[in-house]
Amino acid sequence: MTYLRSKRLLGTALAAATALAAALALGPLTPAEAAAPRPRETARHTSANGPWADRPHGFASLAGSTTGGAGGQVVTVRTQADLAKYAAADAPYVIRVAAAIEVAPFGSDIVVASDKTIVGVGTSGEIVHGELHLNPGTHNVIIRNLTIRDSYVEGDRDGKTQDFDAIQMDSVHHVWIDHNRFTHMGDGLLDVRKASEYLTVSYNRFDTHNKAFGIGWTEDVKTRITIDHNWFHGTKQRNPSADNCAYAHLYNNYLSGQVDDGDPVWTYGNWARGRTKMVIENSYYDGVQHPYQADETAELVQRGSVLKNTTGRHDTRGTAFDPHDFYPYRADPAAAVPALVKKAAGPQRSLGIRTVLHVPADYPTVQAAVDAVPDGNDGAVTLALAPGTYREQVRVPAGKPYLTFLGTGDDRGDTVIVYDTPNEYGGSSGSATVLLAAHDTTARHLTFVNDFDEAAHDLDSEQALAVKTTGDRIVFEDTAFKGNQDTLMTDSPKLDTVSRVYVHDAYIEGDVDFLYGRATTVVEDSVIKALSRGSDSNNGYITAPSTWRGNPYGFLITDSRIVSDAPAGTFHLGRPWHPGGEPDAVGQVLIRDTVLPAAIKASPWTDMGGFSWRDARFGEYHNRGPGAAVTADRPQLSTADAARHEVADYLRGTDGWAPHRR
Incomplete structure (x- = not known):
């Protein structure tokens, strides 16, 4: 000028x-x-613990927090090759999944390395026929807003021959699994294995499956995990089961439509196994056999939940722990959980x-x-x-x-x-x-x-x-x-x-x-x-x-x-x-x-x-x-x-x- x-x-x-x-x-x-x-x-005034917050809460927020791919490049993927490349890269990435990605060969793993955020774009992000796999030592991972579906092989209900999980992680730390839908997979929907710790699993939908969500497979008692506002519907067992968890905090989860195949033992809601310390708060169980149970070596505290048409075991024993000693949170009223979780769990358009x-x-x-x-x-x-x-x-x-x-x-x-x-x-x-x-x-x-x-x-x-x-x-x-x-x-x-x-x-x-x-x-x-x-x-x-x-x-x-x-x-x-x-x-x-x-x-x-x-x-x-x-x-x-x-x-x-x- x-x-x-x-x-x-x-x-x-x-x-x-x-x-x-x-x-x-x-x-x-x-x-x-x-x-x-x-x-x-x-x-900018949205609660950090709200259903659409972009930061984790619970145990995943402790000991350095979980930031995923923050600090790295933002990329959008629509193919298996691009997802696999960025997910396994050494550098941090925020990976936006903007399509239904069909994984081949059927049941294959997509390895997710440390410092990654994988997030579905609206309701378009899907992983079909494949598994996200976190190897030992992986840390600082966020997986959000995806549908992972359809690796089930007909006749293999127990997943004994085809170990096709939706997400499997071994010996990892600082992981946030949020707002996903897991359905109709080959073995577990979500497997948290071998002393993984500082984890939060929130606002997910687990449905149409036998073994929903297992935690453990270890003699170590190290796992610290928060499980809140999830909807387990049309599942049979592991909703979740928690083996040798140091601290398992379950609140505001909704269990409904449990599979009824006449199995008197392996049809259940939550199970504190081994030396687990579990606290259940303000959850809602509708038509569930064995809604919550605990081994004699475990401790389980339940308070404030709604039980509707439940049968079988309702175990409580010991004092477990006080989650407020670890992080702030506010549980929603149990009566409000079905409506809240039906709306907020699973992938969201926003x-x-x-x-x-x-x-x-x-x-x-x-x-x-x-x-x-x-x-x-x-x-x-x-x-x-x-x-x-x-x-x-x-x-x-x-x-x-x-x-x-x-x-x-x-x-x-x-x-x-x-x-x-x-x-x-x-x-x-x-x-x-x-x-x-x-x-x-x-x-x-x-x-x-x-x-x-x-x-x-x-x-x-x-x-x-x-x-x-x-x-x-x-x-x-x-x-x-x-x-x-x-x-x-x-x-x-x-x-x-x-x-x-x-x-x-x-x-x-x-x-x-x-x-x-x-x-x-x-x-x-x-x-x-x-x-x-x-x-x-x-x-x-x-x-x-x-x-x-x-x-x-x-x-x-x-x-x-x-x-x-x-x-x-x-x-x-x-x-x-x-x-x-x-x-x-x-x-x-x-x-x-x-x-x-x-x-x-x-x-x-x-x-x-x-x-x-x-x-x-x-x-x-x-x-x-x-x-x-x-x-x-x-x-x-x-x-x-x-x-x-x-x-x-x-x-x-x-x-x-x-x-x-x-």
């Missing part, structure tokens, strides 16, 4: 620098910011659709998390940023769409991405703290800053962008943009390409052309602060559009407030930017239904680079406040024209995109 620079008066340089430092302070919000409305963002990458818990920087997303990404990825200040530049290339940057603090000012590069060292793209070139990118609950101190430097190009966008369908919600010259640039890849940006519930500050570019951009329900540069005549320009002549929609600022610390009559609403003298860049700005401060000039539009503002497409409609007026120098839209310049008119296209305030 080419400028005739407006230098600060030397006598006001110190005061301006002080004002700039205050404006860019990363502490509490200003009154203007605090007054801006907040979106109804609830995802899971695996959005991958969550945590910064800095899993990725040390924001850019590292972006880099983990593959080129050609086709799945929604959320980068969950912990509260803090991230001093780095972030680049999202065009090949990485569908990213959401989400601050997880209580306030948007709690999570800040900041850098200090001016245009002098790389142009608008080089200076931007954050550059978003990909389509369908969203940012929520964050603050973006370029804190370059222009008062302390004498450069030819003092632009210092907080954010630049070139992608289409970009959303900023409950965000703040702080800078001076060129704070927020919303652009497109080339002049005649239309990109759309929706900014809602935002705080934007700057002095010179701090909302500019050629993208179709809506700023709604926001606070825009025009910063004083210490002048008593010209303190700057809010907008500098370079809209393509063929695009009727450039910038819309609506239902917002412009505030300023500049003296009365010293700020322009905008000027037309023709990059490189491009005659087809004919800027369009409409400011409507917005409060204007006294700092706005009586003639608020001005020329730029030899191009008259009167040849641009500038207008106002129904503004109010001390800076609002209707004069010959302030074109006003007619009511009929205003009806064609609503938010939807600016943003909608043939793709049906229609973001709106929440």
Whole structure:
């Protein structure tokens, strides 16, 4: 962007620098910011133990926790070859299974190495005729939202000749098995073997099978396992059986539709075998023979469960242990378990659709998390940023769409991405703290800053962008943009390409052309602060559009407030930017239904680079406040024209995109 620079008066340089430092302070919000409305963002407050949480609970959360492939690349697989390659790799991976993968030869193992997350995408992820196998020493594995089915060989009900489990693990630690469906397999559905420990098995559905879920096959008493909110339906035994478990905590499980083949012994619910210590809480047993039983060498405590039409053994003995001594949890009422588990157990359409990458818990920087997303990404990825200040530049290339940057603090000012590069060292793209070139990118609950101190430097190009966008369908919600010259640039890849940006519930500050570019951009329900540069005549320009002549929609600022610390009559609403003298860049700005401060000039539009503002497409409609007026120098839209310049008119296209305030 080419400028005739407006230098600060030397006598006001110190005061301006002080004002700039205050404006860019990363502490509490200003009154203007605090007054801006907040979106109804609830995802960041979801309980960590809820049915759709992305972190494990129970024993899998202890002793270093279980993070799976966190920190590694995110890949999407649809073939056995790709699943096998990434699952067995040495490096961490988040593996999204987006198809029903038929494993050949029938009953074959797919080996899962350490540091892996394998997650089905919605209800599409299936492993058919095959087993996921964790070899001894494997650790830090998450398997979620898959259906694993149909390796049963007719006539081999006990699995004595074909050991085709759904998942089998030997001598492993830190594994989370969650929201899967296991059905009609060759031997066990889930086998946890040989002193495996720090395990959580939650919200799974086990059905249509003989031996559902076995734990043990070892003399060691080491296994620590949490088993909660699972549905065992149409199974006969091992629901589960737990042999020599140091601690087995079962709560809120639902056992129903037990297979009835007249077997008086090997048809049962839960069995504490060997030297197991088992605690059962608030589970629901409906029509179950031997709902819970314990060997004489085991300890079993049961409390709060519902027993409906049960027969046979209901053993309790000893004191076992108190799960609260190990981790926090809250058991749901037993009476609510059938409805809850029927809804929440097994694969969910909402899971695996959005991958969550945590910064800095899993990725040390924001850019590292972006880099983990593959080129050609086709799945929604959320980068969950912990509260803090991230001093780095972030680049999202065009090949990485569908990213959401989400601050997880209580306030948007709690999570800040900041850098200090001016245009002098790389142009608008080089200076931007954050550059978003990909389509369908969203940012929520964050603050973006370029804190370059222009008062302390004498450069030819003092632009210092907080954010630049070139992608289409970009959303900023409950965000703040702080800078001076060129704070927020919303652009497109080339002049005649239309990109759309929706900014809602935002705080934007700057002095010179701090909302500019050629993208179709809506700023709604926001606070825009025009910063004083210490002048008593010209303190700057809010907008500098370079809209393509063929695009009727450039910038819309609506239902917002412009505030300023500049003296009365010293700020322009905008000027037309023709990059490189491009005659087809004919800027369009409409400011409507917005409060204007006294700092706005009586003639608020001005020329730029030899191009008259009167040849641009500038207008106002129904503004109010001390800076609002209707004069010959302030074109006003007619009511009929205003009806064609609503938010939807600016943003909608043939793709049906229609973001709106929440």
